[in-house]
Amino acid sequence: MKLKKQLLSLKPYQPGKSIDEVKKQYNLKEIIKLASNENPFGSSSNVLKAMQSVDKPFSLYPDGYATSLRESLADFLQVEQEQLIFGNGSDEIIQIISRALLDANSNTVMATPTFPQYKHNAIIENAEIREVPLKNGEHDLDKMLQSIDEQTNIVWICSPNNPTGTYINEQQLIRFLDQVPSNVIVVLDEAYFEYVIAPDYYDSIKLVDRYKNLIVLRTFSKIYGLAGFRLGYGVGNQEIILGIEPAREPFNVNSLALVAGEAAILDQEFVQNCRQSNKESLNLFYQFCHENDLHYYPSQGNFILIDFNIDGDEVFQYLLERGFIVRSGKALGFPTSVRISMGLEDQNEALLKLLKEFLVQREESLSKTYI
Numbered sequence: 001m002k003l004k005k006q007l008l009s010l011k012p013y014q015p016g017k018s019i020d021e022v023k024k025q026y027n028l029k030e031i032i033k034l035a036s037n038e039n040p041f042g043s044s045s046n047v048l049k050a051m052q053s054v055d056k057p058f059s060l061y062p063d064g065y066a067t068s069l070r071e072s073l074a075d076f077l078q079v080e081q082e083q084l085i086f087g088n089g090s091d092e093i094i095q096i097i098s099r100a101l102l103d104a105n106s107n108t109v110m111a112t113p114t115f116p117q118y119k120h121n122a123i124i125e126n127a128e129i130r131e132v133p134l135k136n137g138e139h140d141l142d143k144m145l146q147s148i149d150e151q152t153n154i155v156w157i158c159s160p161n162n163p164t165g166t167y168i169n170e171q172q173l174i175r176f177l178d179q180v181p182s183n184v185i186v187v188l189d190e191a192y193f194e195y196v197i198a199p200d201y202y203d204s205i206k207l208v209d210r211y212k213n214l215i216v217l218r219t220f221s222k223i224y225g226l227a228g229f230r231l232g233y234g235v236g237n238q239e240i241i242l243g244i245e246p247a248r249e250p251f252n253v254n255s256l257a258l259v260a261g262e263a264a265i266l267d268q269e270f271v272q273n274c275r276q277s278n279k280e281s282l283n284l285f286y287q288f289c290h291e292n293d294l295h296y297y298p299s300q301g302n303f304i305l306i307d308f309n310i311d312g313d314e315v316f317q318y319l320l321e322r323g324f325i326v327r328s329g330k331a332l333g334f335p336t337s338v339r340i341s342m343g344l345e346d347q348n349e350a351l352l353k354l355l356k357e358f359l360v361q362r363e364e365s366l367s368k369t370y371i
Protein backbone atom coordinates (compact mmCIF):
# COMPACT_ATOMS: atom_id res chain seq x y z
CA MET A 1 0.00 0.00 0.00
CA LYS A 2 1.37 3.39 -0.97
CA LEU A 3 -0.41 5.49 1.63
CA LYS A 4 0.02 9.27 1.48
CA LYS A 5 2.92 9.88 3.87
CA GLN A 6 1.08 12.52 5.84
CA LEU A 7 -1.62 10.01 6.85
CA LEU A 8 0.94 8.16 8.95
CA SER A 9 0.99 11.06 11.40
CA LEU A 10 -2.80 11.04 11.87
CA LYS A 11 -4.78 8.91 14.25
CA PRO A 12 -8.30 7.85 13.33
CA TYR A 13 -10.94 9.76 15.33
CA GLN A 14 -11.21 8.10 18.73
CA PRO A 15 -14.81 8.02 19.82
CA GLY A 16 -15.27 8.06 23.60
CA LYS A 17 -16.50 4.92 25.36
CA SER A 18 -20.09 4.15 24.45
CA ILE A 19 -22.77 4.82 27.04
CA ASP A 20 -23.50 1.07 27.27
CA GLU A 21 -19.85 0.24 27.90
CA VAL A 22 -19.58 2.80 30.70
CA LYS A 23 -22.82 1.58 32.31
CA LYS A 24 -21.58 -1.97 32.39
CA GLN A 25 -18.08 -1.14 33.57
CA TYR A 26 -19.13 1.01 36.53
CA ASN A 27 -22.46 -0.64 37.22
CA LEU A 28 -24.48 2.52 36.62
CA LYS A 29 -28.15 2.84 35.73
CA GLU A 30 -27.96 6.16 33.98
CA ILE A 31 -25.23 7.96 32.08
CA ILE A 32 -25.37 11.60 31.16
CA LYS A 33 -23.17 12.64 28.27
CA LEU A 34 -22.02 16.24 28.38
CA ALA A 35 -19.00 15.76 26.16
CA SER A 36 -19.85 16.75 22.59
CA ASN A 37 -21.82 19.98 22.97
CA GLU A 38 -25.03 18.32 21.85
CA ASN A 39 -28.35 19.94 22.70
CA PRO A 40 -29.80 18.44 25.93
CA PHE A 41 -33.29 19.49 24.80
CA GLY A 42 -33.05 17.38 21.67
CA SER A 43 -34.59 19.08 18.65
CA SER A 44 -37.77 20.88 17.67
CA SER A 45 -40.94 18.78 17.62
CA ASN A 46 -41.31 20.07 14.05
CA VAL A 47 -38.53 17.74 13.02
CA LEU A 48 -40.24 14.59 14.27
CA LYS A 49 -43.46 15.62 12.54
CA ALA A 50 -41.62 16.27 9.31
CA MET A 51 -39.91 12.87 9.56
CA GLN A 52 -43.26 11.15 9.94
CA SER A 53 -44.54 12.71 6.76
CA VAL A 54 -41.55 11.90 4.56
CA ASP A 55 -43.07 10.31 1.47
CA LYS A 56 -40.13 9.97 -0.93
CA PRO A 57 -38.96 6.41 -1.53
CA PHE A 58 -35.63 5.63 0.12
CA SER A 59 -34.50 3.95 -3.09
CA LEU A 60 -34.01 7.36 -4.70
CA TYR A 61 -30.93 9.52 -4.32
CA PRO A 62 -31.47 12.76 -2.44
CA ASP A 63 -31.84 16.09 -4.22
CA GLY A 64 -28.18 16.89 -4.87
CA TYR A 65 -28.90 20.62 -4.99
CA ALA A 66 -30.88 20.62 -1.72
CA THR A 67 -33.42 22.77 -3.58
CA SER A 68 -36.13 23.04 -0.98
CA LEU A 69 -33.82 23.46 2.02
CA ARG A 70 -31.79 25.96 0.00
CA GLU A 71 -34.88 28.07 -0.69
CA SER A 72 -35.93 28.06 2.95
CA LEU A 73 -32.48 28.83 4.29
CA ALA A 74 -31.77 31.57 1.73
CA ASP A 75 -35.05 33.12 2.70
CA PHE A 76 -34.32 32.80 6.41
CA LEU A 77 -30.82 34.27 6.14
CA GLN A 78 -31.76 36.81 3.49
CA VAL A 79 -29.03 35.70 1.08
CA GLU A 80 -29.05 34.51 -2.52
CA GLN A 81 -29.52 30.77 -2.99
CA GLU A 82 -26.22 30.61 -4.89
CA GLN A 83 -24.41 31.84 -1.80
CA LEU A 84 -25.04 28.57 0.06
CA ILE A 85 -23.20 25.26 0.14
CA PHE A 86 -24.44 22.28 2.17
CA GLY A 87 -22.41 19.56 3.80
CA ASN A 88 -22.72 16.28 5.64
CA GLY A 89 -22.10 18.30 8.80
CA SER A 90 -20.01 21.46 8.66
CA ASP A 91 -17.09 19.07 9.15
CA GLU A 92 -17.58 18.10 5.52
CA ILE A 93 -17.52 21.71 4.39
CA ILE A 94 -14.18 22.12 6.16
CA GLN A 95 -13.02 19.12 4.15
CA ILE A 96 -14.42 20.51 0.88
CA ILE A 97 -12.76 23.89 1.39
CA SER A 98 -9.45 22.25 2.29
CA ARG A 99 -9.63 19.98 -0.72
CA ALA A 100 -10.43 22.87 -3.00
CA LEU A 101 -7.76 25.27 -1.75
CA LEU A 102 -4.85 23.50 -0.08
CA ASP A 103 -1.91 21.62 -1.55
CA ALA A 104 1.75 21.02 -0.79
CA ASN A 105 2.71 24.47 -2.04
CA SER A 106 0.35 26.36 0.22
CA ASN A 107 0.01 27.14 3.88
CA THR A 108 -2.93 27.72 6.16
CA VAL A 109 -3.19 29.78 9.34
CA MET A 110 -5.23 28.85 12.40
CA ALA A 111 -5.33 29.36 16.14
CA THR A 112 -4.29 26.74 18.67
CA PRO A 113 -6.02 25.21 20.55
CA THR A 114 -9.06 25.32 18.32
CA PHE A 115 -11.36 22.91 16.51
CA PRO A 116 -9.05 20.09 15.32
CA GLN A 117 -10.58 19.48 11.89
CA TYR A 118 -8.88 22.48 10.25
CA LYS A 119 -5.48 21.03 11.00
CA HIS A 120 -6.52 17.47 10.29
CA ASN A 121 -7.66 18.31 6.77
CA ALA A 122 -4.65 20.51 6.10
CA ILE A 123 -2.38 17.59 6.98
CA ILE A 124 -4.20 15.33 4.54
CA GLU A 125 -3.77 17.95 1.79
CA ASN A 126 -0.08 18.22 2.72
CA ALA A 127 -0.26 21.97 3.28
CA GLU A 128 2.02 23.78 5.71
CA ILE A 129 0.20 24.53 8.95
CA ARG A 130 0.80 27.76 10.84
CA GLU A 131 -0.70 27.61 14.30
CA VAL A 132 -0.94 30.77 16.34
CA PRO A 133 -1.37 30.24 20.10
CA LEU A 134 -4.46 31.74 21.71
CA LYS A 135 -3.81 34.79 23.87
CA ASN A 136 -5.79 34.60 27.13
CA GLY A 137 -7.97 31.97 25.48
CA GLU A 138 -8.73 34.21 22.50
CA HIS A 139 -7.59 34.31 18.88
CA ASP A 140 -4.46 36.44 18.54
CA LEU A 141 -5.61 38.14 15.35
CA ASP A 142 -2.54 40.36 15.04
CA LYS A 143 -0.19 37.38 15.15
CA MET A 144 -2.46 35.54 12.74
CA LEU A 145 -2.21 38.46 10.29
CA GLN A 146 1.57 38.41 10.62
CA SER A 147 1.58 34.69 9.75
CA ILE A 148 -0.07 35.28 6.38
CA ASP A 149 2.20 35.37 3.34
CA GLU A 150 2.04 34.83 -0.44
CA GLN A 151 1.50 31.09 0.01
CA THR A 152 -1.37 31.40 2.48
CA ASN A 153 -4.65 30.12 1.06
CA ILE A 154 -6.94 29.83 4.09
CA VAL A 155 -7.17 31.44 7.52
CA TRP A 156 -9.47 29.64 9.98
CA ILE A 157 -11.32 31.59 12.65
CA CYS A 158 -13.49 29.81 15.18
CA SER A 159 -15.85 32.16 17.00
CA PRO A 160 -17.08 31.19 19.53
CA ASN A 161 -13.94 29.11 19.77
CA ASN A 162 -14.10 25.44 20.65
CA PRO A 163 -12.85 24.53 23.32
CA THR A 164 -12.57 27.92 25.08
CA GLY A 165 -15.99 29.41 24.26
CA THR A 166 -14.37 32.81 23.68
CA TYR A 167 -15.55 34.99 20.80
CA ILE A 168 -14.25 37.79 18.60
CA ASN A 169 -16.12 41.07 18.76
CA GLU A 170 -17.28 43.07 15.76
CA GLN A 171 -14.59 45.68 15.95
CA GLN A 172 -11.78 43.11 16.21
CA LEU A 173 -13.16 41.04 13.35
CA ILE A 174 -13.61 43.98 10.98
CA ARG A 175 -10.14 45.27 11.76
CA PHE A 176 -8.85 41.80 10.94
CA LEU A 177 -10.84 41.32 7.73
CA ASP A 178 -9.75 44.75 6.50
CA GLN A 179 -6.14 43.61 6.65
CA VAL A 180 -6.35 40.08 5.22
CA PRO A 181 -5.29 40.10 1.54
CA SER A 182 -8.37 39.63 -0.65
CA ASN A 183 -6.98 36.47 -2.27
CA VAL A 184 -6.79 34.67 1.08
CA ILE A 185 -9.99 32.89 2.09
CA VAL A 186 -11.13 33.49 5.66
CA VAL A 187 -13.30 30.68 7.03
CA LEU A 188 -15.33 31.82 10.01
CA ASP A 189 -16.62 28.76 11.83
CA GLU A 190 -19.74 29.73 13.76
CA ALA A 191 -20.95 26.34 14.96
CA TYR A 192 -22.22 28.02 18.16
CA PHE A 193 -23.57 31.19 16.53
CA GLU A 194 -27.13 30.66 17.78
CA TYR A 195 -25.96 30.48 21.40
CA VAL A 196 -24.15 33.82 21.32
CA ILE A 197 -25.57 36.54 23.57
CA ALA A 198 -22.68 39.05 23.52
CA PRO A 199 -24.05 42.40 22.30
CA ASP A 200 -20.86 43.24 20.36
CA TYR A 201 -20.95 40.06 18.27
CA TYR A 202 -20.98 40.81 14.53
CA ASP A 203 -23.53 40.03 11.83
CA SER A 204 -21.39 37.69 9.78
CA ILE A 205 -23.94 37.23 7.02
CA LYS A 206 -23.78 40.97 6.30
CA LEU A 207 -19.98 40.78 6.32
CA VAL A 208 -20.11 38.19 3.54
CA ASP A 209 -21.35 40.93 1.19
CA ARG A 210 -18.59 43.26 2.21
CA TYR A 211 -15.70 40.76 2.22
CA LYS A 212 -15.70 38.60 -0.91
CA ASN A 213 -13.08 36.27 0.63
CA LEU A 214 -15.20 35.30 3.66
CA ILE A 215 -16.99 31.97 4.13
CA VAL A 216 -19.18 31.52 7.20
CA LEU A 217 -19.81 27.99 8.45
CA ARG A 218 -22.82 27.01 10.52
CA THR A 219 -24.36 23.75 11.58
CA PHE A 220 -27.58 22.03 12.53
CA SER A 221 -25.67 19.85 15.01
CA LYS A 222 -25.53 22.21 17.94
CA ILE A 223 -28.49 24.39 18.95
CA TYR A 224 -30.82 22.78 16.39
CA GLY A 225 -30.07 19.41 18.01
CA LEU A 226 -29.67 17.46 14.76
CA ALA A 227 -26.12 16.12 15.16
CA GLY A 228 -27.28 12.63 14.19
CA PHE A 229 -28.50 13.82 10.79
CA ARG A 230 -25.16 15.43 9.82
CA LEU A 231 -26.08 18.76 8.26
CA GLY A 232 -24.11 21.98 8.04
CA TYR A 233 -23.82 24.85 5.60
CA GLY A 234 -21.50 27.53 4.35
CA VAL A 235 -22.41 31.07 3.27
CA GLY A 236 -20.12 33.06 1.02
CA ASN A 237 -19.82 35.15 -2.05
CA GLN A 238 -21.31 33.37 -5.09
CA GLU A 239 -17.98 33.23 -6.84
CA ILE A 240 -16.22 31.37 -4.00
CA ILE A 241 -19.14 29.01 -3.48
CA LEU A 242 -19.20 28.19 -7.19
CA GLY A 243 -15.43 27.73 -7.08
CA ILE A 244 -15.43 25.14 -4.30
CA GLU A 245 -18.59 23.27 -5.42
CA PRO A 246 -16.71 20.76 -7.65
CA ALA A 247 -14.95 19.47 -4.50
CA ARG A 248 -18.33 18.49 -3.07
CA GLU A 249 -19.75 15.02 -3.65
CA PRO A 250 -22.99 15.20 -5.63
CA PHE A 251 -25.25 13.58 -3.01
CA ASN A 252 -23.46 14.57 0.17
CA VAL A 253 -26.55 15.47 2.19
CA ASN A 254 -29.01 12.64 2.73
CA SER A 255 -32.76 12.82 2.12
CA LEU A 256 -33.78 12.84 5.77
CA ALA A 257 -31.28 15.54 6.76
CA LEU A 258 -32.69 17.78 4.01
CA VAL A 259 -36.18 17.44 5.49
CA ALA A 260 -35.02 17.74 9.11
CA GLY A 261 -33.02 20.91 8.50
CA GLU A 262 -35.87 22.65 6.75
CA ALA A 263 -38.31 21.80 9.55
CA ALA A 264 -35.83 22.92 12.19
CA ILE A 265 -35.29 26.42 10.75
CA LEU A 266 -39.01 27.08 10.98
CA ASP A 267 -39.01 26.70 14.76
CA GLN A 268 -37.02 29.69 15.98
CA GLU A 269 -38.90 29.66 19.25
CA PHE A 270 -37.15 26.40 20.09
CA VAL A 271 -33.82 28.04 19.30
CA GLN A 272 -34.60 31.03 21.49
CA ASN A 273 -35.63 28.86 24.42
CA CYS A 274 -32.46 26.82 24.16
CA ARG A 275 -30.34 29.98 24.04
CA GLN A 276 -32.07 31.33 27.15
CA SER A 277 -31.70 28.11 29.10
CA ASN A 278 -28.05 27.85 28.05
CA LYS A 279 -27.39 31.29 29.45
CA GLU A 280 -28.89 30.27 32.79
CA SER A 281 -26.87 27.05 32.85
CA LEU A 282 -23.64 28.91 32.16
CA ASN A 283 -24.41 31.32 35.00
CA LEU A 284 -24.73 28.38 37.35
CA PHE A 285 -21.29 27.13 36.32
CA TYR A 286 -19.75 30.62 36.57
CA GLN A 287 -21.07 30.90 40.11
CA PHE A 288 -19.60 27.51 40.98
CA CYS A 289 -16.22 28.57 39.60
CA HIS A 290 -16.26 31.81 41.59
CA GLU A 291 -17.19 30.02 44.80
CA ASN A 292 -14.41 27.51 44.35
CA ASP A 293 -11.76 29.79 42.93
CA LEU A 294 -11.50 27.97 39.61
CA HIS A 295 -10.39 29.63 36.41
CA TYR A 296 -12.77 29.45 33.44
CA TYR A 297 -13.35 31.29 30.20
CA PRO A 298 -16.68 33.12 29.93
CA SER A 299 -18.39 31.20 27.13
CA GLN A 300 -20.58 32.18 24.21
CA GLY A 301 -21.10 28.51 23.39
CA ASN A 302 -23.01 25.73 25.14
CA PHE A 303 -19.98 24.49 27.04
CA ILE A 304 -17.44 25.72 29.54
CA LEU A 305 -13.73 25.03 29.94
CA ILE A 306 -12.82 24.90 33.63
CA ASP A 307 -9.27 24.68 34.94
CA PHE A 308 -8.98 22.38 37.98
CA ASN A 309 -5.25 22.78 38.30
CA ILE A 310 -4.70 19.03 38.20
CA ASP A 311 -4.63 16.43 35.44
CA GLY A 312 -7.92 16.85 33.54
CA ASP A 313 -8.12 13.07 33.15
CA GLU A 314 -8.52 12.75 36.91
CA VAL A 315 -11.59 14.97 36.97
CA PHE A 316 -12.90 13.17 33.90
CA GLN A 317 -12.44 9.77 35.56
CA TYR A 318 -14.09 10.87 38.82
CA LEU A 319 -17.17 12.03 36.92
CA LEU A 320 -17.20 9.01 34.61
CA GLU A 321 -17.38 6.57 37.52
CA ARG A 322 -20.36 8.54 38.82
CA GLY A 323 -22.30 8.59 35.56
CA PHE A 324 -21.19 11.75 33.76
CA ILE A 325 -19.15 11.82 30.57
CA VAL A 326 -17.31 15.13 29.99
CA ARG A 327 -14.24 15.96 27.88
CA SER A 328 -10.85 15.97 29.51
CA GLY A 329 -8.90 19.04 28.41
CA LYS A 330 -5.85 16.84 27.90
CA ALA A 331 -6.70 16.05 24.31
CA LEU A 332 -7.89 19.62 23.73
CA GLY A 333 -4.66 21.44 24.55
CA PHE A 334 -5.65 22.32 28.13
CA PRO A 335 -4.19 19.47 30.19
CA THR A 336 -5.49 20.67 33.57
CA SER A 337 -9.00 21.55 32.41
CA VAL A 338 -12.19 19.78 31.48
CA ARG A 339 -14.77 20.91 28.96
CA ILE A 340 -18.35 20.41 30.05
CA SER A 341 -21.38 20.80 27.80
CA MET A 342 -24.43 22.42 29.35
CA GLY A 343 -27.08 19.86 30.29
CA LEU A 344 -30.62 20.06 31.62
CA GLU A 345 -31.06 21.94 34.89
CA ASP A 346 -31.09 18.86 37.15
CA GLN A 347 -28.14 17.36 35.26
CA ASN A 348 -26.10 20.53 35.77
CA GLU A 349 -26.95 20.58 39.45
CA ALA A 350 -26.05 16.92 39.93
CA LEU A 351 -22.77 17.42 38.08
CA LEU A 352 -21.81 20.47 40.11
CA LYS A 353 -22.58 18.59 43.31
CA LEU A 354 -20.15 15.86 42.24
CA LEU A 355 -17.52 18.43 41.33
CA LYS A 356 -17.90 19.99 44.75
CA GLU A 357 -17.40 16.58 46.37
CA PHE A 358 -14.37 16.05 44.21
CA LEU A 359 -12.85 19.34 45.33
CA VAL A 360 -13.54 18.64 49.01
CA GLN A 361 -11.98 15.17 48.76
CA ARG A 362 -8.95 16.58 47.04
CA GLU A 363 -8.54 19.23 49.71
CA GLU A 364 -8.73 16.56 52.40
CA SER A 365 -6.19 14.31 50.74
CA LEU A 366 -3.84 17.26 50.18
CA SER A 367 -3.98 18.31 53.83
CA LYS A 368 -3.27 14.69 54.86
CA THR A 369 -0.18 14.53 52.67
CA TYR A 370 1.28 17.62 54.28
CA ILE A 371 0.73 16.61 57.93
Ligand SMILES: *Cc1c(COP(=O)(O)O)cnc(C)c1O
Nearest residue numbers: 089090091115162191219221232
Ligand atom coordinates in the same frame (compact mmCIF):
# COMPACT_ATOMS: atom_id res chain seq x y z
C1 LIG B 1 -19.29 20.76 16.51
C2 LIG B 1 -18.45 21.65 15.68
C3 LIG B 1 -18.40 21.55 14.29
C4 LIG B 1 -18.93 20.36 13.55
O1 LIG B 1 -20.23 20.38 13.31
P1 LIG B 1 -20.91 19.32 12.34
O2 LIG B 1 -21.83 20.20 11.56
O3 LIG B 1 -21.61 18.37 13.23
O4 LIG B 1 -19.90 18.66 11.48
C5 LIG B 1 -17.68 22.47 13.57
N1 LIG B 1 -16.99 23.43 14.19
C6 LIG B 1 -16.97 23.53 15.52
C7 LIG B 1 -16.19 24.61 16.15
C8 LIG B 1 -17.69 22.64 16.31
O5 LIG B 1 -17.61 22.72 17.63
